[in-house]
Amino acid sequence: MKDLKYLLEETSSLLISADEKYWSAKVQSAIQLLPEKPMRAISEVESWYGGMGSFNDLLISSLNGHSLGTISEHEANAKLAMLRGKLFQSTQNIRDLDRS
Amino acid sequence: MTRILQAFLLAIMATFATQANAIFLTPDWFDPTQPGVGTNRYSYSLNDPINLADPTGNTPFDPYADQDLGTCHGCGVAGHFSGSDTRDRGYGSSPYDYDVDYDNSGLIDNALGGGATDLNGNSYSRSVYDQSRNRAMGNYHAENPVKSAAWWALSLGGTTAAATARVAPAITRFGPMSPGPLPAEMASTFRGSSYSAITLSEPLTLHRVYGGSAGPIGSFWTRTKPSGPLQSQLDSALVPSWGNTANNVSTITVPRGNTIYDGFAASQPTGVGTLLGGGSQVFVPRVSPKWIHP
Numbered sequence: 001m002k003d004l005k006y007l008l009e010e011t012s013s014l015l016i017s018a019d020e021k022y023w024s025a026k027v028q029s030a031i032q033l034l035p036e037k038p039m040r041a042i043s044e045v046e047s048w049y050g051g052m053g054s055f056n057d058l059l060i061s062s063l064n065g066h067s068l069g070t071i072s073e074h075e076a077n078a079k080l081a082m083l084r085g086k087l088f089q090s091t092q093n094i095r096d097l098d099r100s
Numbered sequence: 101m102t103r104i105l106q107a108f109l110l111a112i113m114a115t116f117a118t119q120a121n122a123i124f125l126t127p128d129w130f131d132p133t134q135p136g137v138g139t140n141r142y143s144y145s146l147n148d149p150i151n152l153a154d155p156t157g158n159t160p161f162d163p164y165a166d167q168d169l170g171t172c173h174g175c176g177v178a179g180h181f182s183g184s185d186t187r188d189r190g191y192g193s194s195p196y197d198y199d200v201d202y203d204n205s206g207l208i209d210n211a212l213g214g215g216a217t218d219l220n221g222n223s224y225s226r227s228v229y230d231q232s233r234n235r236a237m238g239n240y241h242a243e244n245p246v247k248s249a250a251w252w253a254l255s256l257g258g259t260t261a262a263a264t265a266r267v268a269p270a271i272t273r274f275g276p277m278s279p280g281p282l283p284a285e286m287a288s289t290f291r292g293s294s295y296s297a298i299t300l301s302e303p304l305t306l307h308r309v310y311g312g313s314a315g316p317i318g319s320f321w322t323r324t325k326p327s328g329p330l331q332s333q334l335d336s337a338l339v340p341s342w343g344n345t346a347n348n349v350s351t352i353t354v355p356r357g358n359t360i361y362d363g364f365a366a367s368q369p370t371g372v373g374t375l376l377g378g379g380s381q382v383f384v385p386r387v388s389p390k391w392i393h394p
Contacts, residue, residue, distance in 0.1 A: 047339070047369070047371075048342070049285045049289070050366075051289045051337060051338075051366075051377075051381055052308055052322070052332075052365075052381070053320075053339075053342045053343065053344025054289075054344075056286060056289060056319065056320070057318040057320045058318065059387065064318075085285060088285035092284070
């Protein structure tokens, strides 16, 4: 759970830095939900993953209205993809632990 | 791609269930407004298998006229004979006429069509025999999906004279029993976690819907030109909480040589129900802003 919180905070930080408002708000709400209702927070995170328009689909790009400071779009997207994968894996690990 | 594989299956499995119905199991992924697609996207060769061939399931053509009836958008594997058929077009209106009247005499010719080469007594063996003989003659007669597919498989063998075969894209199929390169969070968005990795042999045009929280550029696209927000929501299983209002459409052309991941959208829970998905879904790992159409 500690890992999940850390990953959510890292993701939130990246999204805020890219001026991605919608998904940074979602991540923030999950961070707030995590201490009180952890499984609900996990369900919330899992629901972000899908196809077109989902968190999976998000690309940081000036075409999407994002703005970046020091890092390039390529670096930002590589970091986002890494965090996205780890977040998903973290939720699955917690689910596995919960089941066992 | 599934339709191409089905055509292959039709070619190699004489007992494949859909032979009797002469339809494909999945819809033609090409835009229904394009020539040769039509509103029934499951149909085979515009429902005219007597006179037309449709080996890919996307583009019917008249093998006699040596001309496609619709534009082939990236089907990539079709070929057809360039020689004209001198036979009567009405010949072979029954799937069995073709075999028994093989020698184009207008008479039943058991020695040629119904004899030793028809080993299994099923349509596949007959079609292979007939297609083989007619390839040598420069003729091709499309009668049913089985025969067309058999011809297609044979033409892929590279022995067809004067066939105008195009270069096939590199395709690798992945699924739960053979996991591919996509991470779980991406693979699970395809129906049955099954998808094909395709290295494009020619440029491919893709579309996406966006609006609200979703931007014009992203990783997920579709082969089907969107026909409205509601249809897109259903086909692509757009969960409302993701914030994609689907009011706009953006289009890209992915250059040849790039690898895409192609399949069908998985169903998605919405909290109050399930969106079934099932529409074309393409994951493009690296999308260049230069590909987007103005």
